[in-house]
Amino acid sequence: MFFELRKRPKEPKDGKAKSLYTFFRFVDFFYLSIGMKAYDRDSPNTSKPDGHRTVLRCYFIFQMLNLNVVLLSEIIYVFLAFSSGNNFLEATMNLSFIGFVIIGDLKIRHIWSKRRHITKVVQCFELLHPKTAEKQKEYKLNDYLCSYRRVSIFYFGMHLILIWTYNLYWAVYYLIYDFWLDVRHFEQMLPYFCWTPWDWKGNWSYYVLYISQNIAGQTCLSGQLAADMFMCALVTLLIMHFKRLSEQIEQHVAGVLPANQDLGFLQTSIVYHQRLLGLTKDVNQIFGVSLFCNFTSSIFIICFVIFQMTIGGNLDNMVMLMLFLLCAMVQVFMIGNYAQSLVNSSDLVGEAVYNHNWYLGDLRYRKLMLMIMQRAQRPNYLKATNFLEVSLVTVTDLLQLSYKFFALVRTMYAE
Numbered sequence: 001m002f003f004e005l006r007k008r009p010k011e012p013k014d015g016k017a018k019s020l021y022t023f024f025r026f027v028d029f030f031y032l033s034i035g036m037k038a039y040d041r042d043s044p045n046t047s048k049p050d051g052h053r054t055v056l057r058c059y060f061i062f063q064m065l066n067l068n069v070v071l072l073s074e075i076i077y078v079f080l081a082f083s084s085g086n087n088f089l090e091a092t093m094n095l096s097f098i099g100f101v102i103i104g105d106l107k108i109r110h111i112w113s114k115r116r117h118i119t120k121v122v123q124c125f126e127l128l129h130p131k132t133a134e135k136q137k138e139y140k141l142n143d144y145l146c147s148y149r150r151v152s153i154f155y156f157g158m159h160l161i162l163i164w165t166y167n168l169y170w171a172v173y174y175l176i177y178d179f180w181l182d183v184r185h186f187e188q189m190l191p192y193f194c195w196t197p198w199d200w201k202g203n204w205s206y207y208v209l210y211i212s213q214n215i216a217g218q219t220c221l222s223g224q225l226a227a228d229m230f231m232c233a234l235v236t237l238l239i240m241h242f243k244r245l246s247e248q249i250e251q252h253v254a255g256v257l258p259a260n261q262d263l264g265f266l267q268t269s270i271v272y273h274q275r276l277l278g279l280t281k282d283v284n285q286i287f288g289v290s291l292f293c294n295f296t297s298s299i300f301i302i303c304f305v306i307f308q309m310t311i312g313g314n315l316d317n318m319v320m321l322m323l324f325l326l327c328a329m330v331q332v333f334m335i336g337n338y339a340q341s342l343v344n345s346s347d348l349v350g351e352a353v354y355n356h357n358w359y360l361g362d363l364r365y366r367k368l369m370l371m372i373m374q375r376a377q378r379p380n381y382l383k384a385t386n387f388l389e390v391s392l393v394t395v396t397d398l399l400q401l402s403y404k405f406f407a408l409v410r411t412m413y414a415e
Contacts, residue, residue: 017136026153026226026229030226031111032056034059035057035060035061036060038115039115039119040115063215066215071102071105073194074101078091081094093193096300096308099300102297103294104220104221104224106290110227111230117285118286121279121286124279125237138244140243144239148232156225158326158327158330159221162323162324163217166192169191188206191217227290231335235339235382238276238342241272243345245269245273246351249352249353254356254359255360255362259362284383288386291382291384292387298331299405303403303405303409309322309325332399336391336395337392338382339392340392343380346376346380353373
């Protein structure tokens, strides 16, 4: 961290001012749905465990156990299918689900392990957050918040439609065709192919497995989406601050005010810029593994989903596969777009320095300006660990790699 945390400021009394935590409302809701908190609003060292925390912890443990049991049964099914040469198409379809579940599982575990770090980062953002309605208007906070909310609602809504289309398909099938129309005999099916050491068809264990898979699907979805939108919320705040800093520098007229005031403005801007660079580094440390998992898994998910669509199948499966492919593509493009916006906004600081009439300032002012000019030379990237700098160019490379894998799998299947 690049600056020391001070006492947490109070919530603004002005009803028109927006709290920092309004950016995290959707994130908090989905994490709470699996019994988890990604950060503490109070200091984790002073907060004491109570009954509410104990219940949440037990609920979280149950969710994770259920998710991993369902994941293990799906992996065993795929292994047995490939080793025996049977159910190849079902196994390849399961691979897409397994990839999605593994990434969701890893994201939940990773965010849980980074809770203290995330808490400090959120507190740092709160220190930078404009507290009054007038200040927030200068930062154009409402515009950023509305844009982020629209993206969040679309992103959450589309994925919820996808997962519950999968989860409730066989239940709706039974209600319409067997229970209501009485035109077919219902064959008990689960949303996802899995292995069990007993025959679950025709007995009460079918309903237990069905409910367990539904809960696991929602757990995985909540962990995936909350991590993605949490990262996007922090990136949105970084973009807002970078643009505000560039506006302040460009609008400042050097040489009009006394030299000490010019120097004070520039020193404040340098500290502000340094804090933003430090927070960008912190965001990469927290979400780097999650980003790497996103992009590596998307390659295989897109590959196997397109493969399933090209070999044909019934209309029901084709619709669900198209929804799954759409969600995977939206996830990749959304993250790539936010990452590119961060690059562009950090570049604006260098452009603002260039457009600023620094040459009219005092000699000390001009020398000090070199510091912020040097730091603005390199744009800020979201990094998927140290292996990958994320931008829209990265999305293009990912799609090309997905197609290569698809061509390989399609060739192997044809042979």
